[in-house]
Amino acid sequence: MGMNVGGGKAPSADPEPMMEMNMTPLIDVMLVLIIMLIITIPKANHSVNLNMPVGTPPPPTKEPVVVTIDVDFDGTILWDNQVVPDRGTLEAKLMNVAAQADQPEVHLRPNKLVQYDAVAGVMAAAQRLGVTKIGLVGNEQFQ
Numbered sequence: 001m002g003m004n005v006g007g008g009k010a011p012s013a014d015p016e017p018m019m020e021m022n023m024t025p026l027i028d029v030m031l032v033l034i035i036m037l038i039i040t041i042p043k044a045n046h047s048v049n050l051n052m053p054v055g056t057p058p059p060p061t062k063e064p065v066v067v068t069i070d071v072d073f074d075g076t077i078l079w080d081n082q083v084v085p086d087r088g089t090l091e092a093k094l095m096n097v098a099a100q101a102d103q104p105e106v107h108l109r110p111n112k113l114v115q116y117d118a119v120a121g122v123m124a125a126a127q128r129l130g131v132t133k134i135g136l137v138g139n140e141q142f143q
Contacts, residue, residue, distance in 0.1 A: 065104035067097060068137075069122060073113035077122065091125050098130035106134040 070078040077084040084090045097103055106126060110119040126134050 064133075066107055067104050068107045068109060071108070071110040071114050071118050071122060073111040075114060075118040077118075087121070087125070090122070091129060094126050094129045094131055098132075103131065103133050106131055107137040108134060109137045 068078075068080055070081070072078065077090055079090070079093055084093070094106075097106060108119070108122060108126075123134070
């Protein structure tokens with residue numbers, strides 16, 4: 001914005017029309033709109049409401065059966081410390097576990113030097129055959 005003080009011209013009878021738009025009302029309206037927008041935005045809520053069970057859970061009626069599958073550094077698979085000769089035998093054992101009504105827990109313990117595809121093959125076979133209680137367990141003695 002500026003003010004026209006006059007130039008070196010002689011004063012004329014008709015003043016020249018102002019060619020600039022008055023920005024003050026526009027800025028005031030924009031500020032009011034921004035404030036209204038900020039006020040109406042809902043508060044960010046990063047929590048998830050869960051209905052958690054109340055009280056202590058009952059103790060387990062019996063100890064779970066645990067099956068341990070070890071995968072050695074060279075890809076050798078051991079089922080409860082007994083070598084599994086081939087993939088078909090492993091799948092037959094996993095199918096037997098999956099067929100039980102109360103499935104035993106399968107603890108998969110890979111060696112830290114084993115190739116990933118050997119471990120992934122065991123996990124994929126277990127999933128494909130319907131084993132639901134499987135977990136990776138740290139393997140202190142076998143490393």
